Amino acid sequence: MAFRDVSYFVRPSGDKKELQLLDKVSGVFRPGVLTSLMGASGAGKTTLMDVLAGRKTGGRVEGLQLVDGAPKRQAAFTRLMGYVEELDVHNPQATVEEALLFSARLRVSSELLPAANAKAFVRHMMEVVELGPLAHRLIGWGGPSGGLSTEARKRLTIAVELVANPSIVFMDEPTTGLDARAAGLVMRAVRNTVATGRTVVCTIHQPNRDIMDNFDELLLLKPGGRTIFFGALGEKQTSLVSYLSSISGVGRYEPHMNPAEWMLEVTSPAAEAGLGLDFAQVWEASQQARAANQLIEEHCGGYSSATAANRGGCDGGGNAAASKRPAAAAAAAAAGNGGKVAAADGDVEAGGGGGGALKGNQDFEVDKVGGNEAANETRRYAQLTHVQLWLVLHRALVSHCRNTTYNGMRFTIAFALAWILGSLYWGRGMKRNSIVGLMDIMGAIFSGVLFLPMTNLMMVMPQVMAERAVFYREKASGMYRPAVFAAAQGLAEMPFVFLESILYVVIMYCTIHFEFTSEKALWFWLYIWFALMICTFMGMGFMSMTPNMPAAIASGSALVLLWNLFCGFLIYRKDIKPWYLWAYYGNPITYIIYGCVTTQMGDVWDEHVDLGNGAAMPVAAYVRDTFNYEYSMRGWIVLILIGFMAVFRAATYLGITRFSYQSR
Numbered sequence: 001m002a003f004r005d006v007s008y009f010v011r012p013s014g015d016k017k018e019l020q021l022l023d024k025v026s027g028v029f030r031p032g033v034l035t036s037l038m039g040a041s042g043a044g045k046t047t048l049m050d051v052l053a054g055r056k057t058g059g060r061v062e063g064l065q066l067v068d069g070a071p072k073r074q075a076a077f078t079r080l081m082g083y084v085e086e087l088d089v090h091n092p093q094a095t096v097e098e099a100l101l102f103s104a105r106l107r108v109s110s111e112l113l114p115a116a117n118a119k120a121f122v123r124h125m126m127e128v129v130e131l132g133p134l135a136h137r138l139i140g141w142g143g144p145s146g147g148l149s150t151e152a153r154k155r156l157t158i159a160v161e162l163v164a165n166p167s168i169v170f171m172d173e174p175t176t177g178l179d180a181r182a183a184g185l186v187m188r189a190v191r192n193t194v195a196t197g198r199t200v201v202c203t204i205h206q207p208n209r210d211i212m213d214n215f216d217e218l219l220l221l222k223p224g225g226r227t228i229f230f231g232a233l234g235e236k237q238t239s240l241v242s243y244l245s246s247i248s249g250v251g252r253y254e255p256h257m258n259p260a261e262w263m264l265e266v267t268s269p270a271a272e273a274g275l276g277l278d279f280a281q282v283w284e285a286s287q288q289a290r291a292a293n294q295l296i297e298e299h300c301g302g303y304s305s306a307t308a309a310n311r312g313g314c315d316g317g318g319n320a321a322a323s324k325r326p327a328a329a330a331a332a333a334a335a336g337n338g339g340k341v342a343a344a345d346g347d348v349e350a351g352g353g354g355g356g357a358l359k360g361n362q363d364f365e366v367d368k369v370g371g372n373e374a375a376n377e378t379r380r381y382a383q384l385t386h387v388q389l390w391l392v393l394h395r396a397l398v399s400h401c402r403n404t405t406y407n408g409m410r411f412t413i414a415f416a417l418a419w420i421l422g423s424l425y426w427g428r429g430m431k432r433n434s435i436v437g438l439m440d441i442m443g444a445i446f447s448g449v450l451f452l453p454m455t456n457l458m459m460v461m462p463q464v465m466a467e468r469a470v471f472y473r474e475k476a477s478g479m480y481r482p483a484v485f486a487a488a489q490g491l492a493e494m495p496f497v498f499l500e501s502i503l504y505v506v507i508m509y510c511t512i513h514f515e516f517t518s519e520k521a522l523w524f525w526l527y528i529w530f531a532l533m534i535c536t537f538m539g540m541g542f543m544s545m546t547p548n549m550p551a552a553i554a555s556g557s558a559l560v561l562l563w564n565l566f567c568g569f570l571i572y573r574k575d576i577k578p579w580y581l582w583a584y585y586g587n588p589i590t591y592i593i594y595g596c597v598t599t600q601m602g603d604v605w606d607e608h609v610d611l612g613n614g615a616a617m618p619v620a621a622y623v624r625d626t627f628n629y630e631y632s633m634r635g636w637i638v639l640i641l642i643g644f645m646a647v648f649r650a651a652t653y654l655g656i657t658r659f660s661y662q663s664r
């Protein structure tokens, strides 16, 4: 990948003036070469990497970006690159191998990596980052709650990108937060990745000497996103040290010093002010900059920065071919960097193909993976929609089955609430011959419809919050359609809510002793099942549309209170002021109570309610006249409730597609 005069501008909200975060940055990232992006905090390292990776969600980019000598086309480039984010966000319920298989299947097409070969490929990639022994370990949440260690999680994050067989891998601060030993292990995985012939670019903060020794080249930025140095570091960073030492006034480098620390210290804004120098200007005038520019020109061919920018070279247009790296390129790159890359660990060799070649003893040609990716470059996703849905749904179901805390809690609460309601209204389900008896039945139904479904609403929110973080990463990697994720998320809940509804209804129905006919019991169960589903989907929808848990809980609770008040139990339908009727009709609780009450009592013409003073009327007539409940509506109510479910599923879809709470 080559880029020239890349600038990036943002317009902070409420500010008329654009802020420039990158200022004409140029460079070349080559196969088999490990390039570090360094600079003071806030210099623009992550910004540059995000711009080059096409991960910025706003702002304006200028300049030329080429992939394999042609203007970068983002859709194709997304399939060719891996982006190791600083935070290691994974599905905690998956094992290491499952997470990698999931990524491989969704990011490499079945033509290039048949499902039968995926496991062998993944196993091979696990060897690259030395995760083989942890293949069957559950990822977990890390820290005291168990699962992979911080360092193993980082190697997993790298592997998740590697199994997509990318040509170029961007890594955002892969060693941050790790101790020296853990950072060393991660760097070995990074180095192994480079040895497969891939282009690897890392942002990194003040690495120690051992870590620094792993890097071949450096792009050093200063605040404002301007280049201070770009080129080979040389053995033990001698090229960098000799360049900076040649600038008059720069503090002397002593052999015992950490070169990264020294470099950042002598080029800091304070040091610049002390020397009265602008290191970016010094760089532009230097002989090393001329050599770097020559290299950049060689890779940029005849493209001018302005032309490419106008043609959408930054994020669209152009005719980018998928990256095809000849083995010679990797070898040449290695030769140009002290031969560091040529030696590969184990059976991993630098080689050709879009994703570098792995020579193993598999019974299929891994070399083909990525090498033929150009054939699919027009396809946005590696897999067809139904395959995406199956893979995402399968993962969601497995995760739910393993999430014993979530399921344990919801089944326990269902059991406990059913018994509490059952003991409160014990045996009153058939006492329909007095107004008090009917109100008891209504109360039991109102409580049953509200309590457990509301619990579901609150309990699902943290689950969705956790899944959303993983979704953002996977969406950015172009693994599947957002609609697939939304569909799988809803479908995976259904069997568990189904079981929960059976547990809840069986206990409640028997203890309250509603009428024991299979028809009435089935109607009752159906409405309660729908109530649970609606509230679960509503929790998912609210969590997807709002930025965080407090916002989701606040908005969900407010709506539930409104539903509660206007569902026709606390205030009868006929007593609700006309201008509030929308809250009665646009309210799923209204229909669930309506359905439960009318199917229990709306057809009971042979029993009479005592109205006092010797007057009585059939139960069915009382229910119809008092609550406006028509028995004939029971089927329509099912359709209305399905409509509410659809609305909340749509809310989830809109939330994940229209609102992104991860702006970059």
Ligand SMILES: Nc1ncnc2c1ncn2[C@@H]1O[C@H](COP(=O)(O)OP(=O)(O)OP(=O)(O)O)[C@@H](O)[C@H]1O
Residues within 6 Å of the ligand: 010, 012, 019, 021, 039, 040, 041, 042, 043, 044, 045, 046, 047, 048, 203, 205, 664
């Ligand atoms: N969307 C944005 N709007 C305004 N300023 C931004 C935006 N994104 C980044 N910045 C600013 O741009 C500068 C560069 O940010 P960036 O995160 O790229 O720096 P960095 O070199 O990676 O820093 P660090 O090492 O601390 O992560 C910072 O001053 C940051 O505050």
